[in-house]
Amino acid sequence: MISRLRPRQATAVLSALTLVAALALSGCTGSSATPSGGKITLGFSAWPGWFPWQVAEEQGLFAKNGVNVELKYFDNYTDSINALASGAIDSNSETLNDTLSSVSGGAKLSIVLVNDNSTGNDKIIARDGITSVADLKGKKVAVEQGAVDHYLLLLALQEAHLTEKDIQLVPLPTDAAAAAFAGGQVDAVAAFAPFTSKALERQGSRAISTSAEFPGAIPDHLVFSQKFVKDRPKDIQGIVNTWFETLTWIKNNKDKAVSIMAKRGGVSEADYKSYDAGTTIFTRQQNLDAFTPGVTPAHLDYSANKIIDFITNTGLAKQRPSLDGLFDDQFVKASPQ
Amino acid sequence: MTLELRGVAKDYTVRDRKIRALDGVDLEVSRGDFVCVVGASGSGKSTLLGLVAGLMAPTEGEIVLDGVPVTGPGPDRGLVFQSGALYPWRTVERNVSFGLELLPIDAAERKRRVDWYLAETGLDAVRKSLPKQLSGGQQQRVAIARALACEPEVLLLDEPFGALDVQTKEDMQVLIRQVWADTGTTVLMVTHDVEEAVFLGARVVVLASDPGRIAADVVVDLPADRGLGVKREPAFLALRAEIEDLVREQHRGHVNRVAAVE
Amino acid sequence: MTGPTRGTTRGTAADELAAAELEAEQRLAEAHEAGRVATTRPGWAPLPRRAGLKPSLSPLLSLRTPISSRARWTLGVLSFLIPLTAWTVLSLTGSVDATFLPPPGAVLKAVVDMATTGELFDDAWATIQRILEGFGLAILVSVPLGILMGTFDAGQAFLEPVIALLRYLPAVALIPLLMIWLGVDEGPKIAILFVGTVFFNTLMTADVVRNVPRSLIDVSYTLGARRGEVVRKIVIPHALPGMIDAVRVNVAAAWNLVVASELLAATAGLGYRIIRSQRFLQTDKIFAVLVVIGLVGLVIDVLLRILRSRVGKWTA
Numbered sequence: 052m053i054s055r056l057r058p059r060q061a062t063a064v065l066s067a068l069t070l071v072a073a074l075a076l077s078g079c080t081g082s083s084a085t086p087s088g089g090k091i092t093l094g095f096s097a098w099p100g101w102f103p104w105q106v107a108e109e110q111g112l113f114a115k116n117g118v119n120v121e122l123k124y125f126d127n128y129t130d131s132i133n134a135l136a137s138g139a140i141d142s143n144s145e146t147l148n149d150t151l152s153s154v155s156g157g158a159k160l161s162i163v164l165v166n167d168n169s170t171g172n173d174k175i176i177a178r179d180g181i182t183s184v185a186d187l188k189g190k191k192v193a194v195e196q197g198a199v200d201h202y203l204l205l206l207a208l209q210e211a212h213l214t215e216k217d218i219q220l221v222p223l224p225t226d227a228a229a230a231a232f233a234g235g236q237v238d239a240v241a242a243f244a245p246f247t248s249k250a251l252e253r254q255g256s257r258a259i260s261t262s263a264e265f266p267g268a269i270p271d272h273l274v275f276s277q278k279f280v281k282d283r284p285k286d287i288q289g290i291v292n293t294w295f296e297t298l299t300w301i302k303n304n305k306d307k308a309v310s311i312m313a314k315r316g317g318v319s320e321a322d323y324k325s326y327d328a329g330t331t332i333f334t335r336q337q338n339l340d341a342f343t344p345g346v347t348p349a350h351l352d353y354s355a356n357k358i359i360d361f362i363t364n365t366g367l368a369k370q371r372p373s374l375d376g377l378f379d380d381q382f383v384k385a386s387p388q
Numbered sequence: 389m390t391l392e393l394r395g396v397a398k399d400y401t402v403r404d405r406k407i408r409a410l411d412g413v414d415l416e417v418s419r420g421d422f423v424c425v426v427g428a429s430g431s432g433k434s435t436l437l438g439l440v441a442g443l444m445a446p447t448e449g450e451i452v453l454d455g456v457p458v459t460g461p462g463p464d465r466g467l468v469f470q471s472g473a474l475y476p477w478r479t480v481e482r483n484v485s486f487g488l489e490l491l492p493i494d495a496a497e498r499k500r501r502v503d504w505y506l507a508e509t510g511l512d513a514v515r516k517s518l519p520k521q522l523s524g525g526q527q528q529r530v531a532i533a534r535a536l537a538c539e540p541e542v543l544l545l546d547e548p549f550g551a552l553d554v555q556t557k558e559d560m561q562v563l564i565r566q567v568w569a570d571t572g573t574t575v576l577m578v579t580h581d582v583e584e585a586v587f588l589g590a591r592v593v594v595l596a597s598d599p600g601r602i603a604a605d606v607v608v609d610l611p612a613d614r615g616l617g618v619k620r621e622p623a624f625l626a627l628r629a630e631i632e633d634l635v636r637e638q639h640r641g642h643v644n645r646v647a648a649v650e
Numbered sequence: 651m652t653g654p655t656r657g658t659t660r661g662t663a664a665d666e667l668a669a670a671e672l673e674a675e676q677r678l679a680e681a682h683e684a685g686r687v688a689t690t691r692p693g694w695a696p697l698p699r700r701a702g703l704k705p706s707l708s709p710l711l712s713l714r715t716p717i718s719s720r721a722r723w724t725l726g727v728l729s730f731l732i733p734l735t736a737w738t739v740l741s742l743t744g745s746v747d748a749t750f751l752p753p754p755g756a757v758l759k760a761v762v763d764m765a766t767t768g769e770l771f772d773d774a775w776a777t778i779q780r781i782l783e784g785f786g787l788a789i790l791v792s793v794p795l796g797i798l799m800g801t802f803d804a805g806q807a808f809l810e811p812v813i814a815l816l817r818y819l820p821a822v823a824l825i826p827l828l829m830i831w832l833g834v835d836e837g838p839k840i841a842i843l844f845v846g847t848v849f850f851n852t853l854m855t856a857d858v859v860r861n862v863p864r865s866l867i868d869v870s871y872t873l874g875a876r877r878g879e880v881v882r883k884i885v886i887p888h889a890l891p892g893m894i895d896a897v898r899v900n901v902a903a904a905w906n907l908v909v910a911s912e913l914l915a916a917t918a919g920l921g922y923r924i925i926r927s928q929r930f931l932q933t934d935k936i937f938a939v940l941v942v943i944g945l946v947g948l949v950i951d952v953l954l955r956i957l958r959s960r961v962g963k964w965t966a
Contacts, residue, residue: 460871
């Protein structure tokens with residue numbers, strides 16, 4: 052996986068810079084307007100809660116629901132976040148905290164669907180000899196800086212009354228971080244499945260903290276730009292409908308689905324099955340509950356506010372993002388029962 | 389001091405053809421001699437000097453200096469190229485002092501010697517200049533002073549004034565005769581200019597062409613303290629004519645041979 | 651005058667001028683013809699003639715003609731002023747989203763902000779430090795190797811084939827391997843800079859050394875120098891300005907590589923700062939860092955030029 056990654060990392064910088072230059076020259080504003088009825092780009096990266104999109108594509112479920120969707124798989128999760136924020140793709144699969152960080156930087160985004168909640172598949176894995184988060188003090192911890200597991204790491208550190216300054220942060224993309232940990236070059240890593248499997252290959256390693264200990268902290272979403280929601284609601288509806296249909300298909304064709312998703316994730320089917328408990332796919336009802344305002348982590352607005360406090364305090368966001376137009380439940384509401 | 393070349397021959401390989409540049413050269417140079425070697429193209433004059441300098445080895449025969457065979461270059465045989473080959477990053481005085489810097493003598497001694505040679509070659513005024521600031525004639529003076537400072541047994545000059553204009557060349561000719569008189573150095577000089585060879589040399593050696601061998605060894609019977617005016621005197625002109633005829637004969641032969649090959 | 655006229659007096663005057671010039675050329679050609687009888691071979695047709703070069707061509711358009719220093723300065727200033735003006739105009743008219751092309755003022759503010767918090771100096775120093783270590787190491791290795799290759803034919807025969815192969819390895823492609831070998835700290839970053847510059851610098855140094863004139867080396871032997879002395883006192887001083895030129899070229903390559911090297915496991919640096927800024931769409935900061943990168947690179951270049959002219963005072 053590393054070999055797939057490096058040239059992309061290099062081109063990530065170059066593409067960021069040429070993107071700025073090219074768009075400046077072409078005089079584009081914000082997200083480029085997609086021709087109506089044309090294809091829609093849907094970005095996603097390695098996460099058990101997002102692999103169902105792969106199933107949807109391979110089973111032709113997008114077309115069945117009348118939408119022309121082009122899936123864009125990203126080896127690097129942060130690349131996908133940046134691509135949505137700059138308008139290079141129409142939609143992306145992101146966690147709530149990462150979407151809020153993008154919004155704090157000026158992106159105007161809208162969450163239309165909750166794929167799942169992370170209930171254990173985001174882990175902090177440490178080597179033999181480190182038994183708790185408190186033991187991370189002074190140690191080298193590899194993590195993708197600014198993204199979901201950096202957030203999880205800070206949550207866990209806070210619980211142990213530590214801050215980022217108490218550890219030695221080694222910023223690396225998640226797959227490189229997992230490989231660096233497996234190779235013995237760092238003491239701990241914060242990563243998500245499927246890269247957790249790689250990390251756990253290291254003898255004597257174990258997870259010392261996971262997202263299961265922070266319920267509702269890491270929900271995973273399908274996110275569009277607000278402009279796209281305004282311009283092409285019918286297409287978004289089709290995509291949301293496709294999602295639920297896909298979930299049904301997966302339930303009825305478990306083995307075949309696992310085969311497709313394990314392949315996309317680059318892990319064995321046995322490994323993939325082990326991710327079941329750590330990613331809790333949301334039902335339609337759970338979606339409706341999430342979008343409803345409330346005072347528990349089951350409700351997105353509650354979680355969002357807690358996250359906003361956290362990310363502004365820890366520097367993951369530069370200023371408090373506004374929640375205006377962020378949660379849009381019209382599509383889930385209108386999807387078939 | 390005696391420099392002897394005994395049966396010296398030198399072959400070159402040019403495009404798979406072996407060319408014999410020198411063949412059976414026997415030459416003897418004694419202390420205090422000023423020997424000029426002239427020859428047409430193809431006579432291997434520069435090869436001869438390169439062999440004596442020790443920059444190449446003879447294919448046959450040997451070169452012996454005071455009974456010791458020459459096996460490589462050294463300060464006992466000082467060399468002056470036509471191009472001067474001065475060290476461009478060093479000033480005039482530091483060029484001249486180069487050879488002395490390699491020897492275990494102290495700075496004061498070195499300075500004394502450098503000063504003397506600078507004065508002898510008329511370079512006092514430009515001692516702090518860089519070579520690129522000097523004229524062609526001045527550069528050659530530096531080259532001569534530099535070689536002389538090492539007190540060589542024999543001073544080898546390879547067409548040293550070939551690139552200079554006529555007036556500067558004559559100045560240099562006067563200079564080298566003066567230096568020779570003042571230092572008593574033995575000089576072996578190669579030149580294509582017969583007039584120069586007759587003016588400077590106590591002996592003129594004519595090299596034949598293809599391959600080079602000694603065609604003539606002429607003693608120059610002219611006064612030792614001659615000035616430039618001697619170039620117009622009958623004795624000079626006669627000697628010059630004689631040697632020029634020899635050289636032209638060699639040259640014509642060489643041209644014909646080259647045409648025949650092609 | 652046939653053909654459409656633009657109806658302006660200026661157009662007519664230009665036509666008249668053109669006609670007058672044509673006439674003058676023809677008269678010149680005829681005069682030449684008369685004099686040519688003497689030089690042309692009997693029975694041969696006269697050669698067609700070309701008109702000579704127009705003498706009134708401006709120095710700006712003539713080949714290899716120096717221009718006044720005022721013209722030189724003006725052109726130099728314009729090369730910065732024109733893009734800067736275009737940039738300002740684009741931003742002011744709002745034809746481009748500020749996120750994608752921040753106005754020059756915002757970029758300047760970002761530079762000042764980063765300087766005030768000290769972030770700029772921390773980042774710049776981190777990056778410069780990597781260059782000093784990585785490229786410095788490359789110089790330590792490549793200069794002796796280059797001298798070896800340029801002085802000894804055997805050295806060249808031995809080293810050139812493998813270097814010619816290795817220099818085509820893109821340093822960035824070696825990152826995964828370097829991380830496995832050297833860990834996640836400064837090691838791989840310095841190694842990238844080293845690998846990316848050492849081979850080119852060796853070859854360029856070898857070239858410069860090889861171009862020391864043979865006559866200088868030969869004459870040195872006749873002055874009593876031994877091989878080691880020739881290398882130390884003749885070859886190296888002669889090659890020094892050329893070696894500085896090679897360093898100047900390769901430090902630019904190192905500067906380019908250092909940003910790539912900061913993509914992974916960096917916590918400070920100019921390249922690192924660009925990546926972080928990308929995350930929050932802080933393009934004004936990205937531009938600011940780019941400006942700083944460019945300026946620092948320029949300063950390095952100027953310093954090396956000054957060194958080169960000091961050391962190479964003696965070159966023609």
